[in-house]
Amino acid sequence: MKTKRRGTYAKKVLPLLSLLLAAVLFHWKFLFEGNNLAVNLDAINQFAFFFPHLVESYADGSFFWSWSYGLGGDLLGEFAYYYTTSPLFYGVVLAEMLFDFDWSILKTIDFKMHLSVLKSFLAMLGMYGLVRYEKFEPWKALASALAYGSSIIFFAHAALIDYMTEAFLYVPLTIFGLLYYQRTGKSRFFILGIFLSVASNFYLGFISSIFYGLAAIVLTPLKEKSVFKTYAPLLLHYAIGLGLAFAGFLPGVLSVYYSDRLAIKPEIPLFFGADWVASLPEQVWGNIGDLGFLFITAIAGLMIFLPADAKTKRKSILALLLFICYFVPYMYSVFNGFSHIQYRWFYILNFAVAFALPNWLTAAMRVPKRLLAFVLIAVGLSLWALYTKEERLGSAADLYNIAAMGFGISSLLLFYAMGKAKRNAWLAGLFVLALGANAIANVVGYTEEKIINRFGAGNLIDEYFNQPSLDHAEEQKIFSALVPEQNEFYRTYYGTKDRLNHAMLYGYYGTSAYNSVLKKNLHSFVKKDYNVRQTNPLRNGVVVSTYSLFDGRWALETGLGVKYQVLPKDEKAPFGYEKVEETETYSVYENPSAVGIDMWYTETISETEWRQLNVAERDALFLNTLVVADRYVLARTENWKEQLPERIKVDLANADYHNASMAEGLLTVQSGGKVRIPIEGKEEPGEYMVYFDITPVQDQSMKLNVNGKEVLKRETSYIYSYPNEGYLFRLDGQTDEIVIEISPGTYKISGLKVYWNSYEQFRAQAKQREVYSMENLHVKGNGVSGDLSVREQGILFLSIPYSEQWKLKVNGEEAELLEVQSAFSGILLKPGEYRIELSYITPGFYPGLIVTVLSAFAALLLHLYGRRKNS
Incomplete structure (x- = not known):
């Protein structure tokens, strides 16, 4: 048996x-x-x-x-x-x-x-x-x-x-x-x-x-x-x-x-x-x-x-x-x-x-x-x-x-x-x-x-993962010290852009992402509204599903709360930053002008007017003037026009063409082709913003390099290609020549504009934005809270990507959260003392949960009906 x-x-x-x-x-x-x-x-x-x-x-x-x-x-x-x-x-x-x-x-x-x-x-x-x-x-x-x-x-x-x-x-x-x-x-x-x-x-x-x-x-x-x-x-x-x-x-x-x-x-x-x-x-x-x-x-x-x-x-x-x-x-x-x-x-x-x-x-x-x-x-x-x-x-x-x-x-x-x-x-x-x-x-x-x-x-042996941007020993030590406590908020810029989701490994607050379902308003903010030059760690060009910030653009990185930058040791220190740590591979810099999670604005511009500005002009306003829906403009003034950047005169007709030629708006480039455009360097600290539109006549990929800064744009038929035609490059203020290198082909090129931004002006604006800021801050997961006291009417900008799912309470009562700067959150306030609380729940979770509960009830009824029928 x-x-x-x-x-x-x-x-x-x-x-x-x-x-x-x-x-x-x-x-x-x-x-x-x-x-x-x-x-x-x-x-x-x-x-x-x-x-x-x-x-x-x-x-x-x-x-x-x-x-x-x-x-x-x-x-x-x-x-x-x-x-x-x-x-x-x-x-x-x-x-x-x-x-x-x-x-x-x-x-x-x-x-x-x-x-x-x-x-x-x-x-x-x-x-x-x-x-x-x-x-x-x-x-x-x-x-x-x-x-x-x-x-x-x-x-x-x-x-x-x-x-x-x-x-x-x-x-x-x-x-x-x-x-x-x-x-x-x-x-x-x-x-x-x-x-x-x-x-x-x-x-x-x-x-x-x-x-x-x-x-x-x-x-x-x-x-x-x-x-x-x-x-x-x-x-x-x-x-x-x-x-x-x-x-x-x-x-x-x-x-x-x-x-x-x-x-x-x-x-x-x-x-x-x-x-x-x-x-x-x-x-x-x-x-x-x-x-x-x-x-x-x-x-x-x-x-x-x-x-x-x-x-x-x-x-x-x-x-x-x-x-x-x-x-x-x-x-x-x-x-x-x-x-x-x-x-x-x-x-x-x-x-x-x-x-x-x-x-x-x-x-x-x-x-x-x-x-x-x-x-x-x-x-x-x-x-x-x-x-x-x-x-x-x-x-x-x-x-x-x-x-x-x-x-x-x-x-x-x-x-x-x-x-x-x-x-x-x-x-x-x-x-x-x-x-x-x-x-x-x-x-x-x-x-x-x-x-x-x-x-x-077969190339990914265990030792491969010890390199920077992966399981790198130095990075583990550096970034573990750069994770904000619950009573503070700041972001850290990681200068080696090989892995856009690097912050998820170490828990710090980063500035880049790679995900197939990125939120549309934030994605557009980076690539369209402010046209930030995208790094190319995937080697497939400017594509959907990724964004990276900030290409050294001081106003954007400061306004969005960057306090630290971790850069390769041989890289130049960013303006105004102070070195606080150095390792064998990296230097860590701190921004004394960091603004944290919030900024206070009294100057606004309607979204309609803002959309008529080019991306370099938008960038210059970021630390001074808040973009709001037309009905929320605080005062119908045009003070923002005084903050627009200085326009630098340049002309493609005066450029020097090497293995390239320009005729009737078409730029023809052979192998090794370059376009050199002289500009007058500035002595004071600042940055140039160089913008132009360029598209290939034929549907082909394009490798674009401006003063060593590269962009790869894939052909429009490539299913992941992002459809931008204009490009903005930030160059150091000491630059005396714009050098444009393009892969061989024939291109439509137009709209060349060069602007100058003063860093001292930006730094003064950042200080003005901190005149009021939240105290007793608490940031954890899907909740943000703090206390604020203001003596004038204005809008509190929050470095929180906007979503209707963020629920706002001011002094215990529900209030309206505004979408400002095209993708972030803002609160319209009058003079007073405020307790501000925000909480976030994923879109569709509660309605979906209700359907789940009702379906479970239906399944139970079906089961009981079957048992009764069988008995």
Whole structure:
């Protein structure tokens, strides 16, 4: 009896251990060969900085706002696309609360690697459980799980965009819920699957929801020949699942709505090109694309010639429909929210094929003669593909290709042998081993060829992360001392702009950000309203999703609360700053004119008038005159005109052209072309503002360099390109020549203007702005408070990015918060004593929470109704 129990226990545990082993071996290159599962793109520039900051913020109770994200920004909504609504993320937050991890960029990447192993295992476990629920033998369930878990796109995402692998976990659960509902009439698991799919990521929830709708239509037989009776209950259950996720779903969707993602119309071809077609064998069954099917899935081709039961037909239709989508470029756009082509939807295609695989295997074993013919044809075609790879693709088959194909052919031959043998338990074991080897060879080959070699993960050895802007020892010491206490507010400018989210790692208040859903008003403030020259750490030009400040523009950096600058030691000290620390690599400078979180203004300019000024003139007014909506102008004066910068006369006609020529407003530039424009240097401290409009006649990228300050502008057809045509460069006051260097091409150039700003005037204005400022300041997360006493009417400028979600109370009563300076917050006040309190809640959180609560109530009623009906 005990032996029988042990045998039963072993049969249950062995498949699970096999799947765990497969998940580990899929990550061989990272677990055992010292490579890091990340590439030096968004995986490091965004996610490796996001993740630890979000985990620590949530563990600390800061759910809605962070001052270390850019100039300050939303955590729940603007990071819902990444992590902040993910169930796995909250599991990590709980672990952080219990164990208080010591995070770094390298430790974050290492943590995500182990989390990837767990997700890989759970995805295969879910698939295995789903197939076993359908009463298929364990070896078929293992085949299905391996086919799903070895999806190449899983490992591409694990290295490039790790949060997208979580979608793999919830598709098997949701389809199990659908089958369970069909069998029992109980919808709890279907609702749970919908909730998890949508809650984990609203973008992937959209893709998964399309698939769930298609699966429900294809897999669900009609009840009493009634479409309404069949699908209306499923639609209701879907709505409940969606509603349960609404507390996270709605903030995520609204964050996209309020963001500055530009609507560049994508150009979608009708068909893919000849090169794509030539590489199809390797894309579908190899590792050069994002599918990487096991070779055994080719058995689907036999289904066309076989009679099949209703379930097999339904599953085959579902897989076929998605496989047809694979050949239609427009469907890639549909799954990407009707935007440009993306491959992120492949996980549902992988699932559909893996889900149908047990049925295909069962049907094929019933026709051994046809199976033999198919196996021989498949083997012949696979050998042809292997032999002709170099001719078709320009690269010969490597050992991983040969191994994957060899094990794939072996699995086909073993499968045929199983159909002939009467007792095939040991053949089934060999078959599963061949499948596993096929999967491992494919995945490991992909990780080496693409992730490690092509994408450069092999260069990211542990020592790489000790460099500046990552886990740099000096920076840890410097920036840990520059985190403001709760009773103070200041920002720190980090002069090495390699990582725009650097402040999120160390917790100081920074001046740059990189996020796909940046708030529109703040993004426009930087790139359009004040046209701040953008650094180019991503090497892809002026693009959406990033902003960096301040290009040394004294008025902006002082007005927005910069107190410290951390600069490379050999870099020139900024005007008026005092050196307070020096290390081997950096110098730390303090700004005696720092204004903190607030400034007091009595001079205003209407937004209508302000919009008519050019960006250099706007910059000159920043510390003197507040931009407000027309109805809030304090006095209809034009005092602001006296503060406009001095105009310096320059003329392109008097410029010196080297390997360049100017005719009829067109500048033609050859290699090494330069335009030199003389100006008279100033003796007093100050800065020049040089502005001009320039666009290529042809749609091409443009590299622009003015006195050593570079801007890269990509072609307008580049989907992430930001559509600016004018550029502002700040130059030192001692400059006696403007040198413009441009990459070869023909350009329309116009509107050259040069202005002069006096630093002494700026410094005097900064002092005037501090005539009244808040006392008893308290800044923590999404709350700001302080006391203020004023003796004149004016507007208190707050260095808080404006949002309607900031709720203001003045002396305990709700008051109106103004949007000033085009993107920041202001409070209109008369003479008096004030207690000022502000609090922030993510847009859509409370309405979403109400829907979530109502949906939970609906789910409870549905459950009680089902119990009463059954009883």
